[in-house]
Amino acid sequence: xAYVVIDESKCKSCYLCVEACPKGLIKKSNRTGMTSxxxxxxxxxxxxxxxxxxxxxxxxxxxxxxxxx
Amino acid sequence: MVKTLITGNxxxxxxxxxxxxxxxxxxxxxxxxxxxxxxxxxxxxxxxxYVCAESEIASINMCIGAASTGAKAMTSSSSCAVxxxxxxxxxxxxxxxxxxxxxxxxAGPGLGYIYPSQCDYNQAVTGGGNxxxxxxxxxxxxxxxxxxxxHRAFYLAQKYRNPVIVLSDGLLGQMMEPAEFIKHPFPExxxxxxxxxxxxxxxxxxxxxxxxxxxxxxxxLQHLFDKYEQMKREExxxxxxxxxxxxxxxxxxxxxxxxxxAAMNLGRKQGVKIGIFRPITLFxxxxxxxxxLADKTKKFIVAEMNMGQMVKDxxxxxxxxxxxxxxxxxxxxxxxxxxxxxxVKSLIGECHAASV
Amino acid sequence: xxxxxxxxxxxxxxxxxxxxxxxxxxxALRLLGDAIDELGVREDTxxxxxxxxxVFLYDxxxxxxxxxxxxxxxxxxxxxxxxxxxxxxxxxQGDGDFAAIGFAESMYTAxxxxxxxxxxxNNTTYGMTxxxxxxxxxxGQVTTTTPYGRSAELNGYPLKIxxxxxxxxxxxxxxxxxxxxxxxxLKAKQAIKKxxxxxxxxxxxxxxxxxxxxxxxxxxxxxxxxxxxxxKMIPVFPLGxxxxxxxx
Numbered sequence: 001x002a003y004v005v006i007d008e009s010k011c012k013s014c015y016l017c018v019e020a021c022p023k024g025l026i027k028k029s030n031r032t033g034m035t036s037x038x039x040x041x042x043x044x045x046x047x048x049x050x051x052x053x054x055x056x057x058x059x060x061x062x063x064x065x066x067x068x069x
Numbered sequence: 070m071v072k073t074l075i076t077g078n079x080x081x082x083x084x085x086x087x088x089x090x091x092x093x094x095x096x097x098x099x100x101x102x103x104x105x106x107x108x109x110x111x112x113x114x115x116x117x118x119y120v121c122a123e124s125e126i127a128s129i130n131m132c133i134g135a136a137s138t139g140a141k142a143m144t145s146s147s148s149c150a151v152x153x154x155x156x157x158x159x160x161x162x163x164x165x166x167x168x169x170x171x172x173x174x175x176a177g178p179g180l181g182y183i184y185p186s187q188c189d190y191n192q193a194v195t196g197g198g199n200x201x202x203x204x205x206x207x208x209x210x211x212x213x214x215x216x217x218x219x220h221r222a223f224y225l226a227q228k229y230r231n232p233v234i235v236l237s238d239g240l241l242g243q244m245m246e247p248a249e250f251i252k253h254p255f256p257e258x259x260x261x262x263x264x265x266x267x268x269x270x271x272x273x274x275x276x277x278x279x280x281x282x283x284x285x286x287x288x289x290l291q292h293l294f295d296k297y298e299q300m301k302r303e304e305x306x307x308x309x310x311x312x313x314x315x316x317x318x319x320x321x322x323x324x325x326x327x328x329x330x331a332a333m334n335l336g337r338k339q340g341v342k343i344g345i346f347r348p349i350t351l352f353x354x355x356x357x358x359x360x361x362l363a364d365k366t367k368k369f370i371v372a373e374m375n376m377g378q379m380v381k382d383x384x385x386x387x388x389x390x391x392x393x394x395x396x397x398x399x400x401x402x403x404x405x406x407x408x409x410x411x412x413v414k415s416l417i418g419e420c421h422a423a424s425v
Numbered sequence: 426x427x428x429x430x431x432x433x434x435x436x437x438x439x440x441x442x443x444x445x446x447x448x449x450x451x452x453a454l455r456l457l458g459d460a461i462d463e464l465g466v467r468e469d470t471x472x473x474x475x476x477x478x479x480v481f482l483y484d485x486x487x488x489x490x491x492x493x494x495x496x497x498x499x500x501x502x503x504x505x506x507x508x509x510x511x512x513x514x515x516x517x518q519g520d521g522d523f524a525a526i527g528f529a530e531s532m533y534t535a536x537x538x539x540x541x542x543x544x545x546x547n548n549t550t551y552g553m554t555x556x557x558x559x560x561x562x563x564x565g566q567v568t569t570t571t572p573y574g575r576s577a578e579l580n581g582y583p584l585k586i587x588x589x590x591x592x593x594x595x596x597x598x599x600x601x602x603x604x605x606x607x608x609x610x611l612k613a614k615q616a617i618k619k620x621x622x623x624x625x626x627x628x629x630x631x632x633x634x635x636x637x638x639x640x641x642x643x644x645x646x647x648x649x650x651x652x653x654x655x656x657k658m659i660p661v662f663p664l665g666x667x668x669x670x671x672x673x
Contacts (some may be wrong), residue, residue: 275490
C-alpha cells in the first residue's frame with residue numbers, strides 16, 4: 001500500500017500538494033504551522049494512494065520527504 | 070645579472086607570469102593594452118587561463134571567481150575602466166579574495182585622454198567601492214620597480230587575502246628601461262583552509278560578504294581592519310634621500326618620483342637643501358616617517374600629476390607641524406626639474422620675504 | 426515496497442527553504458539537487474550564487490558556494506571553471522540577475538561556450554525587492570514600477586532569454602520549462618539534468634529558463650500563480666528545447 005511521509009514543520013500551507021494529488025488524499029489538517037495557516041496531512045484510510053508522488057513533486061518546501069510504492 | 074630593455078607594461082606582464090599568475094582576464098584600454106597582449110602569448114602556451122573578457126565588469130568578476138578557488142588571478146586596466154571595477158573590488162575585500170589589479174593611469178575625469186597622469190590616486194587608495202575597506206596600493210617609479218612590486222603584489226594579496234593594486238601610469242607603462250627579471254622572491258601562502266574546491270570529505274564552504282546579523286557583521290569588519298593595521302605595521306615602503314638637512318622636502322609617487330629626484334640634484338648643485346620622500350606603498354601610507362620628518366623640515370612640496378590628491382594624505386600625516394603645498398598639472402605636461410626647483414625657490418623665497 | 430521519492434542527498438538534512446509559501450524556487454532547487462545527485466558531482470560542485478531571493482542557497486546545499494555581485498555570477502563561474510576545469514560549476518539566478526544587469530556576462534559566458542550550467546528562474550519580476558518591472562515582465566503586467574501595466578511604448582518588450590542563449594554558438598543546451606503543473610515539473614527535471622550533463626560531457630554552456638510563480642509580488646495564491654503562468658506567460662514564453670547539441 002503506497003504512502004507519503006510529511007514533515008509538517010516545513011509545511012507553509014501553500015496547498016499545491018492538495019491540488020496535485022489525483023486521489024484527494026492530502027488534506028488540510030487541524031494544526032497550524034509556521035504561516036499560522038493549517039498544515040497538510042496524508043489521509044488515506046482506504047489505501048487508495050498509488051505512489052504517483054505528484055504531491056512530493058509539487059511541494060516547494062521539502063515538506064513531503066518520502067513516498068513509497 | 071642579465072638586464073632586458075623593456076617597457077613598464079611588458080615588465081609587469083612578465084613579472085606577473087613569473088610570480089605564478091594562473092588566470093588573467095583581459096580587456097583593452099590605452100595605455101595598458103600591451104599587458105594583455107603580452108600575456109595572451111605566454112599564458113595559453115603555459116597552460117594557464119587567459120580569457121578575453123567582454124568588459125572590465127566581467128574581468129574583475131572573473132578574477133573573483135578564479136581567486137575563490139585559490140588561483141592567482143590578475144587583471145589590468147586604466148582609469149575610466151577601473152571605475153567599472155569598483156563594485157568588484159568592494160566585493161573582493163568583503164569576500165577576502167586575493168586579486169592583483171594593475172591600474173595604469175591616464176588622464177580623466179571621464180574619458181579624459183591617454184596622456185599619462187596620476188589622477189587616480191584617490192580611486193586606488195580611497196577607493197570608489199561601497200563600504201569600509203582598504204586595498205594596498207604599490208606605486209612603482211621605474212621599470213625595475215614594476216617587476217619587483219608586481220611580485221610583491223601577488224605575495225601581499227595571498228598573505229592578506231585581499232586585492233592589491235599596482236598603480237602605474239601611461240608614462241611608466243610605455244617607457245623602456247633596462248631591468249632584471251627575478252624569480253618570485255616570496256614564500257607561497259597555504260590557502261587550503263578557505264578555498265572553494267568542492268566539498269569532498271569536509272564541510273561545505275561559503276565565500277560571501279553578506280551578513281544578516283549585525284554583530285557578526287561588525288566582527289567581520291573588525292577582522293578586516295585588523296588586517297589593515299597589520300599592513301600598516303609590516304608593509305610600509307618608501308624612499309627618502311637627503312632628508313637629514315633638508316629645508317624643503319619634495320614628496321611624490323610613481324613617475325613624478327623621478328622628477329623630484331632630478332629637481333633635488335639640480336637644487337643641491339645650486340646650494341638649495343632639498344630632500345625627497347617617495348611613498349612606494351600608498352596604502353599603507355608612510356605617515357609615521359613623514360610625521361617624524363616634519364620635526365626638522367618645515368616645508369613640504371607634493372608634486373603630483375593631478376589637481377591635488379596625495380597632498381591630502383601628506384597633510385594628514387604631518388598633522389599641521391609643517392607647511393604642505395601641492396604643485397602639479399593633471400595631464401601629460403609633467404613638471405620638470407627646473408619648474409619644480411623654481412617652486413622650491415619660490416617657497417623658500419616667500420619664507421624669506423615673510424621673515425624680512 | 427520501494428521508495429520512489431526522497432529529498433536529494435546534496436540538500437542539507439536540516440534545510441528549511443526561506444522562500445514565500447508557494448514560491449517555485451523550492452521546486453527548482455530540489456530538481457537541481459536531483460541532477461547533482463544523479464550525476465554524482467556534489468563533491469566537485471562550486472556554485473556561483475546571485476543576488477535575489479536565492480542568495481541563501483549556501484544554507485540549503487552541502488556544496489561550496491561563492492556569493493556574487495548582482496548579475497555577475499556567470500563571470501564568476503567563468504573564472505572558477507577556467508581555474509578549475511575539473512569542477513562542476515553552476516549559477517542559479519533570477520531573470521533580473523541573468524537577463525538585465527547580468528545580460529552581457531550571461532550572453533558572453535554562453536557564446537564563449539564556457540562549460541558551466543546556468544539556471545534562470547523567470548518570474549517576470551524583481552522579487553526580493555518587492556516586485557518591480559524586470560526584463561521579462563509581460564506587457565500589461567502591473568508591478569510596483571509599472572503601476573499602469575507594462576507598456577511597449579514606455580518600457581519596451583519582454584526579453585526571450587532562452588532563445589537568445591540558444592543563438593550562441595557556444596551553447597550546448599538551452600530550454601525553457603515551467604513549474605506550473607506536475608507534467609511540466611517532470612519535463613523541467615529532465616531539462617535541468619540535461620543542462621548539467623552537457624557540462625559534465627564538456628560540450629559547452631548548459632542553460633534552462635524556468636517559468637516560476639511569485640505569489641507574493643503577483644498578489645496571487647500559489648494556485649492562481651500557476652494558472653497565470655499557464656494562461657498568460659507560456660503564450661509569451663513558449664516552452665521547449667531551443668538548442669541541444671546532443672540531439673540527433
